[in-house]
Amino acid sequence: MLLGIDLGTGSVKVLLLSTDGAVVREASSPYSVKSPHSGWAETDPNEWWAAVAIATRATVQDQANQIQAIGLSGQMHGVVLSDLAGMPMRPAILWADTRSSAVLNAYRALDSTLLNQLANPITAGMAGASLLWLRQFEPEIYATARWMLQPKDWLRFHLTGEVATEPSDASATLLYNVLKDGWANDVLEALKLRSDGLARLIPSSSIAGYLTDDAAAHLGLPSGLPVVAGAGDTAAAALGSGLLEPGLVQLTVGSGAQIVTLRSHPTPDPHRQTHLYRSALPHQWYTLAAMQNAGLALEWVRGILGLSWAEVYQAAFAVASGCEGLTFLPYLTGERTPLLDPQARGAWVGLGLHHTQAHLMRAALEGVAFSLRQGLEAIAATGIEVRELQLAGGGTLEPQWQQLLADVLQVPLRPVAVASASARGAAILAGMGIEVVNEAIALPQNSTPPDAVIRPNSPETALEEAWQRYCSLYPALRQSVVGRE
Incomplete structure (x- = not known):
């Protein structure tokens, strides 16, 4: 059995997938998105952690010992500032947050060769833009944070004690050289943003760490389970739906x-x-x-x-x-x-x-x-x-x-025959990481009878x-x- 965890905007979805591609069970648990000021969108990551436990226990039930690996998916573009131990230093800034529109001119002033590396429009809510806002308006927290993580990567840190990210999430930060496939260090330098808080890059289907004793007790799972890097929710949904x-x-x-x-x-x-x-x-x-x-x-x-x-x-x-x-x-x-x-x-x-x-x-x-x-x-x-x-x-x-x-x-x-495509994609990546399945298990779920086409x-x-x-x-x-x- 493979466990996929999709950390969405308003709820987490957890899905149990058999190695033949069938969904065994799924559950979800909500959390709040707060807007203390116009244009802000934040969530306390501790709410994510609590909701993941609720949804995981409801999904796994008596099959915990059959789970072979865990994969992750999550809402993209957000920023979680945390200390060395992974504790959040402030609420996470989410993709729907537009406060960083006030600092986007720093991006627009970049040389065209740097902008071309990013290969994306400059928009508010991206991690790089949110970090510029934090540096200007919350400089003490920005300066003292050890890690600057995307939501699912923060969750994986709490599951494994290891810090990492992968290309599908990193490429959506406006801090990534999409054409050369790596962190855009010269863009970070030009923007005067820290690079030491960014996570190391590993492939989406690689094992990023193993479930710690504390995390296992929190989720009701065996400790030591491999946890695969996973993907941003859109990339995971594409995989999960074939x-x-x-x-x-x-x-x-x-x-x-x-x-x-x-x-x-x-x-x-x-x-x-x-x-x-x-x-x-x-x-x-x-x-x-x-x-x-x-x-x-x-x-x-x-x-x-x-x-x-x-x-x-x-x-x-x-x-x-x-x-x-x-x-x-x-x-x-x-x-x-x-x-x-x-x-x-x-x-x-x-x-x-x-x-x-x-x-x-x-x-x-x-x-x-x-x-x-x-x-x-x-x-x-x-x-x-x-x-x-x-x-x-x-x-x-x-x-x-x-x-x-x-x-x-x-x-x-x-x-597409699966509703929780991102969670299913996360579970498929878990299976790919431990080499018990490949991406082809997504394909049978994608068949639709001709009379079902709208x-x-x-x-x-x-x-x-x-x-x-x-x-x-x-x-x-x-x-x-x-x-x-």
């Missing part, structure tokens, strides 16, 4: 949404709207369109409207396409692809007395779908022909929502008009939002 070869394109919807396609060579986006990161497999990269506000925005709307998820779908899909002129912009935490604007903000626009709670909810679903269409267009602009999308993630299980996505994106959607309906006038409104609103509202901040 996205193994260049040419396929996958849409994953969770708190954020990602559109991913693999590449055999590191090919930066000339428009700098999409990201280029290392995959979980050797000598492979992926292009990523990353939209920050998918399930995150829908959960917020659901909460303020006081609806259950069953009520969300019942109400929203009783409303006609286009919501009778109502449009929702989902940019609650700024936006990455394609706007690259941490100051973007959400809005309902076009409200009238005839609009109801159901209209508000339907508009939110359409707005998220429109943001995904923008991401798909950015992927296509890099030269990728998108004939079909694999559809993954826990945020895409409702059939009516799937159909709306297909109708907005105007491509067939092929659902095919788009012919373009609908009301939906296309709503799309045009959506596209016009961000530039129209951008200046008024900036002027108030």
Whole structure:
């Protein structure tokens, strides 16, 4: 048995996988994301540690002695400052945090040869940008921290007592030379950022350490289990859902949404709207369109409207396409692809007395779908022909929502048969690390009967008009939002 642990934004998912690729059991446990100031997104890593134990014990139950190895996946871009023993010195700064927009000019001032090494757009929420903010605004903590780790790497430190990272997470920090595959030391020097707090790089499927006695007691597992390096959640999800070869394109919807396609060579986006990161497999990269506000925005709307998820779908899909002129912009935490604007903000626009709670909810679903269409267009602009999308993630299980996505994106959607793709990818990496499986065990889960493919309906006038409104609103509202901040 192989154990995959996926440290997500709002919860941890733990999955038990047999060596033939079958999911035996899975469980999750939530934790809080706090925003003490506008634009901030933080979590106390101690909450992660507590939640991992709850979810692991619920997953493993009486099969602890059958587990052979542990693999990790986790939310990307975050920063955990810790002391020598791994204790956090402040809350973790997460990917959705936009405070570092105040210091991005230091990146923009870099020589073009240095920027080209990074092969990525300069955006808030990346680890390098957050470290610049910490150095300026919390200099004592920044100077005295021993380690500057990504979330899953901090978790592995607590599991094993060993500090390491791997290319898929490191390449998403804006501190990594994507073209030469290693830390960008000359970029660190130019930014005057510390390099001594960064972890050593090891392959994603290599053994990073072994479960300590204390960690084993915390999780209810045998001590000494090998713990594999793992991967960032997007790379792990690609592996876990069978996205193994260049040419396929996958849409994953969770708190954020990602559109991913693999590449055999590191090919930066000339428009700098999409990201280029290392995959979980050797000598492979992926292009990523990353939209920050998918399930995150829908959960917020659901909460303020006081609806259950069953009520969300019942109400929203009783409303006609286009919501009778109502449009929702989902940019609650700024936006990455394609706007690259941490100051973007959400809005309902076009409200009238005839609009109801159901209209508000339907508009939110359409707005998220429109943001995904923008991401798909950015992927296509890099030269990728998108004939079909694999559809993954826990945020895409409702059939009516799937159909709306297909109708907005105007491509067939092929659902992937595993919901917890990142946790499954982490477990596969664990098996690869101890050489009991290879990546091919992801493939059987990826088969979908032809009648399960969601095919788009012919373009609908009301939906296309709503799309045009959506596209016009961000530039129209951008200046008024900036002027108030």
